[in-house]
Amino acid sequence: MPFYEFRCPTCEERFEVQRSMSERDEPTSCPQGHDGAVRVITAVGVTGGIRYGTPAAAARRGTLGGTPQSDTSKPAEPEGQA
Numbered sequence: 001m002p003f004y005e006f007r008c009p010t011c012e013e014r015f016e017v018q019r020s021m022s023e024r025d026e027p028t029s030c031p032q033g034h035d036g037a038v039r040v041i042t043a044v045g046v047t048g049g050i051r052y053g054t055p056a057a058a059a060r061r062g063t064l065g066g067t068p069q070s071d072t073s074k075p076a077e078p079e080g081q082a
């Protein structure tokens with residue numbers, strides 16, 4: 001079964017729950033015991049549809065606000081810095 005990320009509105013804790021897809025939107029309890037934790041929609045693991053990576057990654061690479069380079073498909077690989 002896949003994991004789904006949930007967030008508790010009471011203590012702000014984020015945690016993962018393994019459950020079936022048919023139950024993915026069901027509320028659950030957080031590790032602290034609060035009810036009402038809701039599923040968080042995340043883009044973790046999705047790389048095909050993101051062009052420029054995260055803003056933080058872009059800032060690190062110095063491309064934020066500049067012209068996107070052609071190697072955006074490899075955000076983890078630093079550019080040729082000597």
Ligand SMILES: [Zn+2]
Pocket residue numbers: 008009010011012013030031032033034
């Ligand atoms: Zn909680």
